Amino acid sequence: MLNSGADTMTAGVLTGSLITHLECPNCGRHYSADVIRTVCEDASCLSSLFARYDFTNGLSIDILKGRTATMWRYKEVLPVIHEENVVTLGEGFTPILPLTKLKHLAGDNEVLWKDESGNPTGSFKARGIGAAVSKAKELGIDTIVTPTAGNAGGALAAYAARAGVKAVVYMPKLTPKVFKDECHLYGAQLVEVDGNISDCGRLANEQATANGWFQVSTLKEPYRLEGKKTMGYEIAEQLNWQLPDVILYPTGGGTGLIGLWKAFDEMQQLGWIGNHRPRMVAVQSESCNGIVQAFNGGELSSQFVDGGFTIANGLRVPKPYADKLILKVLRESNGTALSIPDAMMSEALKEIARNEGMLIAPEGAALWQAFKQLKAEQWIKPQEQVLLLNTGSGYKYLENIDV
Ligand SMILES: *Cc1c(COP(=O)(O)O)cnc(C)c1O
Ligand SMILES: [Zn+2]
Numbered sequence: 001m002l003n004s005g006a007d008t009m010t011a012g013v014l015t016g017s018l019i020t021h022l023e024c025p026n027c028g029r030h031y032s033a034d035v036i037r038t039v040c041e042d043a044s045c046l047s048s049l050f051a052r053y054d055f056t057n058g059l060s061i062d063i064l065k066g067r068t069a070t071m072w073r074y075k076e077v078l079p080v081i082h083e084e085n086v087v088t089l090g091e092g093f094t095p096i097l098p099l100t101k102l103k104h105l106a107g108d109n110e111v112l113w114k115d116e117s118g119n120p121t122g123s124f125k126a127r128g129i130g131a132a133v134s135k136a137k138e139l140g141i142d143t144i145v146t147p148t149a150g151n152a153g154g155a156l157a158a159y160a161a162r163a164g165v166k167a168v169v170y171m172p173k174l175t176p177k178v179f180k181d182e183c184h185l186y187g188a189q190l191v192e193v194d195g196n197i198s199d200c201g202r203l204a205n206e207q208a209t210a211n212g213w214f215q216v217s218t219l220k221e222p223y224r225l226e227g228k229k230t231m232g233y234e235i236a237e238q239l240n241w242q243l244p245d246v247i248l249y250p251t252g253g254g255t256g257l258i259g260l261w262k263a264f265d266e267m268q269q270l271g272w273i274g275n276h277r278p279r280m281v282a283v284q285s286e287s288c289n290g291i292v293q294a295f296n297g298g299e300l301s302s303q304f305v306d307g308g309f310t311i312a313n314g315l316r317v318p319k320p321y322a323d324k325l326i327l328k329v330l331r332e333s334n335g336t337a338l339s340i341p342d343a344m345m346s347e348a349l350k351e352i353a354r355n356e357g358m359l360i361a362p363e364g365a366a367l368w369q370a371f372k373q374l375k376a377e378q379w380i381k382p383q384e385q386v387l388l389l390n391t392g393s394g395y396k397y398l399e400n401i402d403v
Contacts, residue, residue: 013083015075018053022222025050025325033079036139038220048219048322050262051079051226055269064237069093071127071230077266078131079226085138087163089120091130092230096238096387101355110385111371112244114235116392117360121154121182123314123392124228128255129155131227132216137163143213146170147200149252149313150179151392156216157186168213170200175313178396196306198318218253219322225262228255232263235387236273244278245384248370250363250391251282251291251337252317254326261329278387280335282326283370285310289339290319295330296337302327311342311400312362314391336379340366346401349394362397364390 022031024040026047031037033051040047059076067073071092080086097113099106116124129152136144145168146156153169160167167188171180172195183190193200201217208215216224236243243264249257257280267273282291287307294302306318320326330337342362349365352358367388374380394401 015080015083015086017078017081018055018076019051019079020054021052022049023052036141036214037222038215048325049222051222053077059270061272071227074230074233079223080134080138082138085134087134087137087159088130089126089158089162091119091126093234094118099356105372108382109375109380112387113358114231114387114389115358116390121151121158122396123151123155124231124256125151125155127227127230128224129159129216132221132223133159133163135223136214137165141214142166143168144216145204145208145213146216147197147204149197149316150175151314154179154182157183157188160188161186170204172196172200174309176397176399196316196318218255225255225259229259229263231256232260233267236267241273243273243276244387246281246380246386247278248281248283248367248386248388250312250315250366251284251326252314253320254322256389256391257282257329258322258325277333280329280333281370282330282337283366284337284339285312285315286339286341288316288318291323291326292337292339294323294327300324300327311397312345312366314363338370338373340369344369349401359394360390361392361394363392
């Protein structure tokens with residue numbers, strides 16, 4: 001039905017997506033990508049599912065020439081098939097910024113910030129939610145629900161408004177007011193929960209099941225991962241197809257970490273990059289460091305760890321659903337994991353603001369402290385290029401920062 005009686009500019013136009021199916025990265029089962037899916041249906045597996053693409057005919061890097069500076073420039077490796085279903089607010093293609101005044105603290109390491117704070121709704125959640133809402137629209141969904149620590153709720157509210165679908169958001173009561181206000185302003189239904197994100201997840205799941213709503217909880221549906229993986233494509237493209245030696249990532253549910261690794265796999269299959277891979281570092285909040293404990297203990301999965309409030313609300317995920325996949329990436333990449341206390345995040349946030357002109361989220365600020373520690377321990381080696389992935393804007397967190 002290509003271009004037949006198109007009544008809008010994009011009706012009937014195809015994106016050229018190479019998606020073929022969904023695959024379980026744990027047990028290998030295949031699923032159709034033409035209907036709504038959540039996780040692997042094998043009751044003994046229940047893993048997150050990965051979208052797979054047909055790369056047998058290759059894909060030239062030249063397709064990117066002249067494309068829009070959003071994540072949709074990589075539309076062949078995104079899941080949406082019809083252009084008319086792409087719901088976009090201009091997410092992606094965020095800058096990579098070198099250190100300026102703080103350069104002396106990096107010594108002979110080149111430190112780069114990939115700064116996601118300029119995304120719609122102020123965080124990289126725009127990428128994942130943008131992809132998931134677009135695909136949900138394509139599959140005919142009318143109500144989307146998510147549990148959130150803050151930023152995913154705002155992003156879902158905005159993208160649902162843009163797509164013309166209903167959004168229901170479950171958020172801990174202790175989340176700063178701005179995250180709640182934006183949900184209301186974008187017209188979402190907000191449910192404040194007396195508990196943490198796991199409690200929100202349980203309630204969202206109950207209501208989704210009872211009402212037939214589609215749930216986009218982290219890594220319990222396949223497409224947020226696809227949006228977040230575009231950070232990996234961008235990092236490669238912006239660094240001229242040469243990946244950094246080390247990437248530090250503030251890990252909550254782990255979508256970004258797993259997404260980056262998936263992007264590197266795909267680009268290597270496409271011949272867009274060689275086999276040099278970054279060592280991946282998961283940085284957590286000291287009060288919620290289940291991945292760090294599991295990594296250090298040599299475990300394959302993490303325990304439930306929740307020490308209560310942290311200013312980095314995006315990192316308050318007591319037990320990530322995809323803990324096994326996160327730990328696998330850390331080990332495959334020869335990476336590591338460490339946690340940072342709130343007080344140091346605050347200090348780092350202010351140091352970066354004062355010296356670099358960037359008001360980053362506490363989640364991102366944790367990376368600066370983590371970099372200093374890993375350098376002091378010589379885990380980061382001389383001359384290595386290090387990329388810090390700042391996931392959000394500090395503006396939404398100011399009520400918890402002592403300025
Ligand atoms: C959600 C969030 C994170 C954690 O992202 P995951 O993909 O869940 O690991 C980190 N930083 C910010 C600002 C967030 O909103
Ligand atoms: Zn499976």
